Amino acid sequence: MISGIFAIVVLDLKRFWVDRARLVAGLIQPLLYLFVLGAGIGASSRMGGGDYRRFIFPGTMGLSLLFSATFAAITIVFDRQIGFFKAVLVAPVPRSAIAFGKILAGAIQALAQGLILLPFAPLAGASMDLLQVIEMIGAMTLAAITFSTIGVAFACRFSSTTVFPIVSNAVLLPMFFLSGGLYPLRFAPAWMQVAAHLDPVAYAVDLMRGSVLGTFFFPVPLSLGALTLTITLLVWAAVRVFNRGEDDSSLGATHFHWRR
Amino acid sequence: MPPTPAETADPESAAVDVRALTKHYGKIEALRGVDLVVGRGEMFALLGPNGAGKTTLFSILATLRSPTSGSARVLGRDVVDERDAIRREMGIVFQEPAIEQRLSGRDNLMLMGLLYGLSPAGARKRASEILGQLGIADVAERLARNLSGGQRRKLELARALVTDPRVLFLDEATLGLDVDARRIFWGQIRGLADNGRTIFFTTHYMAEAEVADRIALIDAGRIVALGTPRELKTRVGGGIVSLRTDDDARARAWMRERGFVPEEGGEGITLVHPDPAAILPDLLRNLPVRVDRAEVHSPSLEDVFIKLTGRGLDTGGKP
Numbered sequence: 412m413i414s415g416i417f418a419i420v421v422l423d424l425k426r427f428w429v430d431r432a433r434l435v436a437g438l439i440q441p442l443l444y445l446f447v448l449g450a451g452i453g454a455s456s457r458m459g460g461g462d463y464r465r466f467i468f469p470g471t472m473g474l475s476l477l478f479s480a481t482f483a484a485i486t487i488v489f490d491r492q493i494g495f496f497k498a499v500l501v502a503p504v505p506r507s508a509i510a511f512g513k514i515l516a517g518a519i520q521a522l523a524q525g526l527i528l529l530p531f532a533p534l535a536g537a538s539m540d541l542l543q544v545i546e547m548i549g550a551m552t553l554a555a556i557t558f559s560t561i562g563v564a565f566a567c568r569f570s571s572t573t574v575f576p577i578v579s580n581a582v583l584l585p586m587f588f589l590s591g592g593l594y595p596l597r598f599a600p601a602w603m604q605v606a607a608h609l610d611p612v613a614y615a616v617d618l619m620r621g622s623v624l625g626t627f628f629f630p631v632p633l634s635l636g637a638l639t640l641t642i643t644l645l646v647w648a649a650v651r652v653f654n655r656g657e658d659d660s661s662l663g664a665t666h667f668h669w670r671r
Numbered sequence: 672m673p674p675t676p677a678e679t680a681d682p683e684s685a686a687v688d689v690r691a692l693t694k695h696y697g698k699i700e701a702l703r704g705v706d707l708v709v710g711r712g713e714m715f716a717l718l719g720p721n722g723a724g725k726t727t728l729f730s731i732l733a734t735l736r737s738p739t740s741g742s743a744r745v746l747g748r749d750v751v752d753e754r755d756a757i758r759r760e761m762g763i764v765f766q767e768p769a770i771e772q773r774l775s776g777r778d779n780l781m782l783m784g785l786l787y788g789l790s791p792a793g794a795r796k797r798a799s800e801i802l803g804q805l806g807i808a809d810v811a812e813r814l815a816r817n818l819s820g821g822q823r824r825k826l827e828l829a830r831a832l833v834t835d836p837r838v839l840f841l842d843e844a845t846l847g848l849d850v851d852a853r854r855i856f857w858g859q860i861r862g863l864a865d866n867g868r869t870i871f872f873t874t875h876y877m878a879e880a881e882v883a884d885r886i887a888l889i890d891a892g893r894i895v896a897l898g899t900p901r902e903l904k905t906r907v908g909g910g911i912v913s914l915r916t917d918d919d920a921r922a923r924a925w926m927r928e929r930g931f932v933p934e935e936g937g938e939g940i941t942l943v944h945p946d947p948a949a950i951l952p953d954l955l956r957n958l959p960v961r962v963d964r965a966e967v968h969s970p971s972l973e974d975v976f977i978k979l980t981g982r983g984l985d986t987g988g989k990p
Contacts (some may be wrong), residue, residue, distance in 0.1 A: 418785035421785060426771065502758060502787055503755040503759045503787065504786055
């Protein structure tokens with residue numbers, strides 16, 4: 412089991428390293444939010460440009476983690492199509508190890524992306540002392556694991572690389588917009604506040620924001636509990652799908668059939 | 672009969688033991704009752720046209736699919752109940768490429784080693800060893816996508832051998848290779864078999880099946896013949912006259928009138944006769960059609976297949 416998880420993580424990180432230019436490309440989106448959208452909206456908001464950038468820095472961090480974790484999870488859909496994975500499937504490794512390996516590898520990739528974004532914090536006016544940085548990295552780690560689990564739990568149900576990005580956008584963007592990443596949930600309409608309580612991204616962003624600003628929207632234990640619950644439920648769901656694929660070599664996706 | 676653990680540990684059990692095996696995909700019956708026993712250390716070929724059930728049988732033995740009914744055991748272990756035990760002892764070369772194109776040869780092998788529980792250092796060492804043994808040490812640092820077809824297939828073989836498997840499954844392993852590369856590839860496989868490994872391979876190239884100790888001919892989900900290449904050929908019962916004419920239908924009709932029995936199907940006309948050389952002059956002189964080509968030869972596996980199924984090996988479906 413452990414060696415299986417390890418092998419999958421090594422595989423994914425090696426492939427990630429081949430495409431490491433993506434780390435730079437992955438900076439573009441959060442920086443756009445931070446310095447273009449942030450400057451525009453900030454100037455017209457009650458907070459003012461500087462405070463607003465500082466406020467949305469944890470939000471853009473959440474965005475970056477969310478998208479890079481999901482992007483990593485898409486490899487599951489690709490893996491079904493490349494031959495190499497057939498060799499993985501006939502190795503004496505439990506399917507759950509493949510699920511855990513994928514989640515862990517995705518979280519590591521997301522965290523790597525996040526750590527590259529982190530040094531931009533002072534530029535966004537979000538200077539932190541050492542303790543805050545440690546808190547922030549802790550929150551980022553939990554967020555990365557949560558988002559990676561979300562990505563894997565979704566990706567393992569898809570057999571098509573064309574449908575998955577569409578569906579993931581339909582899920583990811585609403586999750587991000589409802590998370591309060593770009594505005595204070597405190598001033599949001601009641602329905603949005605209610606919806607945010609059901610949005611794991613909101614808890615993750617709030618934890619990160621708390622470590623930068625020192626104030627939280629959700630009580631910290633609630634956030635930690637909500638994220639732990641999300642991870643547990645989705646890991647369980649993903650493992651179930653992966654195990655279902657044992658007979659048909661499809662990793663569980665219903666519409667995928669191996670050539671006879 | 673459910674297997675007991677004691678039975679499965681038997682080192683004397685056959686490498687492959689298949690009983691009354693069927694596999695249905697919805698309404699399609701891919702396998703309709705296959706019985707097959709392959710001994711340890713044997714080099715065994717499963718020969719048949721595309722769509723005959725080769726890959727299905729292969730996938731079941733390689734623990735990639737479950738049987739619909741019947742049983743299949745590899746090294747004495749049940750392919751469903753003892754899947755992981757089989758997986759630890761077998762290697763597979765797939766029809767499709769199964770190496771990660773974006774990684775180097777060594778990384779590909781190393782990852783396989785990790786999946787089979789080797790330590791990183793152990794996997795690395797094993798990767799170098801096996802590349803050396805197969806004479807492709809130079810692909811270690813190169814990305815798989817930059818390799819030639821023959822090198823890639825050797826890397827596939829290396830991947831399957833990383834764990835030193837006792838049974839090696841090869842599914843159309845030389846698809847797309849040129850004649851030279853194929854000859855080299857089979858030379859290496861023969862070497863592996865001579866070292867005591869069991870080799871089970873599928874193919875639709877006749878010449879490839881000839882290298883096997885025994886061959887099973889499969890057609891429409893059933894084994895239609897089983898034996899050594901020599902045994903199978905004697906089944907044809909004599910030599911072969913092959914004719915190409917400008918009107919095969921008329922030629923066949925004429926031959927039947929004269930008491931000859933040309934085989935149904937295949938390309939041109941195939942006639943099996945105990946003494947083909949003796950009847951050829953008569954045929955050439957008297958056939959009421961123009962004969963473009965005439966040939967006398969001892970039977971090939973293709974002739975056996977035509978004789979048994981009424982069809983050529985290449986007519987079963989699209990590749």
